[in-house]
Amino acid sequence: MSVNGRHEEHEVEPRTLLVSFVREACGLTGTKVGCDTSSCGACTVLVGGESVKSCTMLAAQADGASVTTIEGLAGTDGSLHPIQAAFQENHGLQCGFCTAGMVMASVSLIEEHPDLSERDVREGLEGNLCRCTGYHNIVKSVLAAAATQKGKS
């Protein structure tokens, strides 16, 4: 499969979950394993541009697909993706464990809803849990990023 634009070919057991493939076979540990039961969303990555919970997808199901993880967002010069920048500016994280998943879910959400309302963000991120922030600054970050991206397009 392609992971962040890089061809990744590894022989793995059929039962290997996508999150293990990404973290262990590809060595990309930005994607976190949180609840491991598809509730918390910390393991969210994009498959074909759409957010999925990589703890509940087999690597084999993503065979040949284009996968994007948090490592694939920033520019090659290290410049942050607008959503990453917005999380930084709006203090959209505290401990950071949920952040990779929140950012990836937000990329997909903004892609699907260019005109996001606060309610859309709250509902759209229902599959991502944060135990620190109380969500307010996360919602603020996503709204700010959506506005920036809209301004650019």
Added chain:
Amino acid sequence: MIPAAFEFVRAGSADEALSLITEHGDEAKFIAGGMSLIPLMKLRLATPTVVVDVGRLRDLSYVRVDGDTVAIGALTRHRDLETDATLAESCGVLQAVAAQVGDNQVRHRGTIGGSVAHGDPASDLPAALLALDADFVVRGPGGRRTIPSGQFFRGFLETALAPDELLEEIRVPVTGRNGFSYQKFNRRAQDWAIVGALAVTAHGSTRVGLVNMGSTPLRATAVEAALAGGASAADAAQQADAGTEPSSDLNASVEYRRHLARVLTRRALEATA
């Protein structure tokens, strides 16, 4: 959590899927999105030795209106239902219910056929399809057959689908854009319904589906009969829990579930009227 070891084979067509499942027998399972099966496999509640991936059979992903029937391919994802303009126009209730399943990530992977074949009484779509009197077109080694939704859900995660049969299509009547209400009650976003009640009015009658009120998705037949007999929404809804055997768990006691069924059914009926 890691599933028990299994062999993974990908089907390139429905024909191939059927021959693979026949070849491997009872120990094999189809996987579509995997939103129900993978969690069960991780908990080792399901331990198939062969997993046949039908997730890429894109020719089974469609919404088509044919006269007064809407035909939906079994591998249509919840996200596709949620965003399908044809479905919104022809059977708005299914579009709205699909949009309530899980969360965005789950809707990007989960399919309507997977949800039906899994047969979870706490899932949103099976109860909606039951209320719509859907038909399920399944294909096995002996050819195709159509199973009415009323005969499909047999017990907890048990359906009339034989192990070597593949669900291909879901057929529902055209009910229009409006005339329904789905009242899903849960404490946390993205959770399954503690109880859900769905009312849909079409072609002169009102049908009511219940989520998580027993070991299978249910129709509130007593409510439907009362409404047909001229009862008010409030009176009819009093019978929403009649004949149900809900379970008690950490979210709700049996009595609380019965209470919710009555209240949610009343709200659904009032919103539909």
